[in-house]
Amino acid sequence: MGVLVVLGAIVGSHYLRETTAMSDYVRDRIQPARVEAYRLQAALVNQETGARGYILAADPAFLQPYEDGRLDEQQAVETLRGLVRGEEDLIADLDAVEAAAEDWRRVYAVPLVSTVVPGDPRPADPVAVEAGRVAFDRLRVLFDVQNEGLLQAREDGIRELEAVRTNRDTIFASMVAVFLVTGVGMAFLVQMIVVRPLARLREATRKVVAREEFGHHITPEGPADIRALGQDVENMRERIVRELEVSRERHSQLESQAIDLQRSNAELEQFAYVASHDLQEPLRKVASFCQLLEKRYGDKLDERGTQYIAFAVDGAKRMQILINDLLTFSRVGRVSDDHVRVALDPTLDSALGNLAQAVEESEVIIERPEKLPEIVGDPTLLVMLWQNLLGNAIKFRHPDRPITIRIGCERLGEGEQAMWQFSVEDTGIGIAPEFSDKVFVIFQRLHGRDVYTGTGIGLAICRKIVEYHGGGIWLDPEYKGGARFCFTIPAVGDKEPAQDEALEGASA
Missing domain, CATH: 3.30.565.10 (Histidine kinase-like ATPase, C-terminal domain)
Known part of the structure; x- marks a missing residue:
């Protein structure tokens, strides 16, 4: 695809340059050359009209169109010669017109004009005047040749421009067709090489993840990158399987520990019951009988004996308080x-x-x-x-x-x-x-x-x-x-x- 793009860009730019060159040739050179040719011819016609009027009427006013025509001729020739440079036929036609115009002026126009006395309209030599007219008619024939040459150059340029455009359009259409065919081929290749292996990889992954078929092996297929991806997914599946086995073992251990914890909690409940009833009952008896002992035999005991009895009673009572506090601590968050x-x-x-x-x-x-x-x-x-x-x-x-x-x-x-x-x-x-x-x-x-x-x-x-x-x-x-x-x-x-x-x- 990259090669096609480069070739298409080169060919397209070439034909675009040719089309532009031919269009510029016809628009910027041939058409202006025809205009300048008409300007040149008009300037020569003005010279002939002015010279003939001066010869017949001896009026100096007729010489002004002649002089103006000479200036317009020079400008038109210079411009026309620059426009048709490199065109040998057109330059030859221009040279022929210039040579004929120069001969007409040298042989007829200048000699006749020099014989005329201003203000003395004496008739000129009719033979010379007629010869000058015939010479200028030959110049008119050269005008037609020049115009025909410029017209032919214009038509040739237009034909070449149309041919270049036709070739350009044909090349562009062919390039589009090639791009379309290449795109279809690439799409087919992508479908076969990339999409289908990815689809199979996705389906295998879904079996593992969504359907929990963790024992399903994933076989890498396709290009190197996709095979590497498939291998990574397979490695991940194997690790998941290992982690599942470990988690199942841990779950089994946790279940065993939960059973042990329930049994321990039951034993703690039993202990709490014993502590609140069975353990406190002997303590109450110890405290009661010590108090009875003090009451009945207090007058027979010395001060130390009475103190010992007080220590025993106090210890029993403190033991009861400790048991009650311990029960209170154990019941936090459990009983209520x-x-x-x-x-x-x-x-x-x-x-x-x-x-x-x-x-x-x-x-x-x-x-x-x-x-x-x-x-x-x-x-x-x-x-x-x-x-x-x-x-x-x-x-x-x-x-x-x-x-x-x-x-x-x-x-x-x-x-x-x-x-x-x-x-x-x-x-x-x-x-x-x-x-x-x-x-x-x-x-x-x-x-x-x-x-x-x-x-x-x-x-x-x-x-x-x-x-x-x-x-x-x-x-x-x-x-x-x-x-x-x-x-x-x-x-x-x-x-x-x-x-x-x-x-x-x-x-x-």
């Missing part, structure tokens, strides 16, 4: 699985109601936003979250300054990634930055039991509740005026109620 639209203001009010006595005794000042947002979550767990955070702030208050608790709320991000960030900050004793991770570990305490009560499970429960709702919780290490806990919860509560069921299903 409610995901509904929750307004956080009522959950905060419920938590403050549960802490009403501690709030009143400590004279705490609580600053809260005018309105907290709505989210999707478990109302009971959210009440427990507020209660643990506020309870810790009240418990670990500073002895030398009044306690103030500030609750903050701000929105982070937009769209599906939007989060609500909450903060609970106090003016208490604070937490050192190096313990910012330790405080969230279950049963980890930073103070002795004789200083602050509790089992060290409250913040672990808070972290489990926040993570259960899809957020995170941390201690702000830059806050210095006490302790500042921050946690985030997804802002899915801003969605339309019709979307809540989908959210509940995704959370479940």
